[in-house]
């Protein structure tokens with residue numbers, strides 16, 4: 416376990432292969448003077464589970480939107496290994512963001528549909544993605560018939576269905592109750608072990624970030640910036656026993672300390 | 681460590697208790713009342729109407745007794761039915777054109793800011809100018825009575841469709857919009873798969889209002905246009921019968937117009953319910 420300044424983290428990264436995605440001094444200024452993000456640099460490698468942890472307003476969502484291409488950096492650049500195309504990304508928002516007029520299966524079909532693929536042709540992939548989140552029996556249900564946790568699972572299945580290189584998750588479980596959240600945390604790791612995707616995950620929760628991620632990027636606000644990186648070197652798979660281990664507690668302490676530093680007290 | 685199970689308490693208590701049974705009774709009473717109360721009011725009103733005619737000796741060419749109106753409905757049924765069909769045709773055609781025009785304009789408005797900036801003010805002006813004031817001009821410039829009447833009814837009916845649909849197209853969930861952008865959706869795909877379904881409940885709300893307005897437009901147009909070429913609808917029948925002091929027929933036609941309005945509204949409500957019942961809050965029944 417290490418708590419280091421970001422400058423040092425870059426050195427350890429240098430030994431690894433070329434990053435899947437790299438942010439290079441990315442800044443974002445809104446309305447001429449609101450610095451939402453200042454000089455953010457981050458390398459994300461194949462198989463990483465990176466959490467962005469920080470107080471409200473530190474630019475976590477802004478960073479994700481920049482990576483997703485929904486807005487453009489005011490300065491700095493974002494590089495994708497081998498260029499980017501529409502199939503590279505899966506996205507999960509804080510709300511499930513499902514189309515209420517469409518069934519679960521049709522919702523999961525959406526990324527394919529927008530690329531012109533017929534439902535019948537994609538059905539095996541859709542079923543597989545829904546099976547991964549344990550909802551294969553709810554293909555024909557409408558979102559309103561599902562609980563909050565189940566809707567979130569559909570949203571995750573939709574992000575997975577195209578086998579994207581990178582999945583962005585913006586506080587996906589923040590609105591859920593503690594029990595559902597634990598369950599979904601476990602399931603997310605199980606799912607990741609199965610398909611080996613790369614994830615950038617935004618959260619406010621120290622515990623969630625330690626449990627899930629291999630690296631925690633701690634950010635501070637005004638201006639939004641990266642101030643620490645905490646490596647969580649505990650091996651996967653992680654289960655309930657990890658949650659009660661001393662290793663976990665130690666990582667939580669380190670991440671908490673970094674977060675307090677970010678909040679400034 | 682053992683976790684004790686809680687002992688099952690009051691195993692004998694019935695699942696539906698007296699409270700719940702009482703609530704169920706109240707619900708049944710409420711459902712019955714929804715039909716029964718207006719019906720009672722109707723019967724009382726008709727009875728009073730009849731008594732007022734008798735007590736005051738009002739002649740039938742001023743205020744006919746309800747029985748006479750009912751008789752006229754039956755005796756004149758052929759004339760009245762023909763008139764009803766004509767008014768109904770104008771109304772439905774106008775509604776159809778209002779839907780096509782309203783939705784079409786709404787889509788154009790959301791696709792092109794320039795188009796919206798240029799034409800929206802005129803749509804509003806057309807809407808706020810009373811149709812009775814425009815109608816005479818329309819029949820001066822437009823030779824075909826049918827087209828003139830359609831135009832009148834359309835002017836009144838299209839605006840709620842236009843404004844509701846525009847609102848609906850613009851109110852698609854912003855996260856879903858972002859998602860569509862991330863997946864590289866084209867403008868057309870966004871419209872087809874996101875904006876139009878989002879607009880559906882709004883459109884249907886506008887449609888219900890437009891149904892009533894189309895009828896009003898058709899009636900106004902008949903008053904202004906007279907009969908030439910199109911045959912006489914219900915509104916023209918009212919006009920003509922009142923000249924001849926055939927007041928029972930005026931009442932009969934009036935009742936038919938009102939009934940037609942109610943039927944149009946009910947059918948549109950039903951249609952809207954069928955389209956939305958699977959997913960939209962407005963059409964969902966929740967257990968209380």
Ligand SMILES: Nc1ncnc2c1ncn2[C@@H]1O[C@H](COP(=O)(O)OP(=O)(O)OP(=O)(O)O)[C@@H](O)[C@H]1O
Pocket residue numbers: 445446449450451470471472473474475476477478639
């Ligand atoms: N579109 C925008 N226009 C103007 N300001 C914005 C915009 N988006 C974000 N901001 C500002 O940028 C700053 C960072 O916002 P951002 O949403 O990235 O924070 P966050 O870390 O995701 O916060 P939270 O944890 O509350 O979601 C905030 O001060 C916010 O007000």
Ligand SMILES: [Mg+2]
Pocket residue numbers: 475476477585
């Ligand atoms: Mg945010």
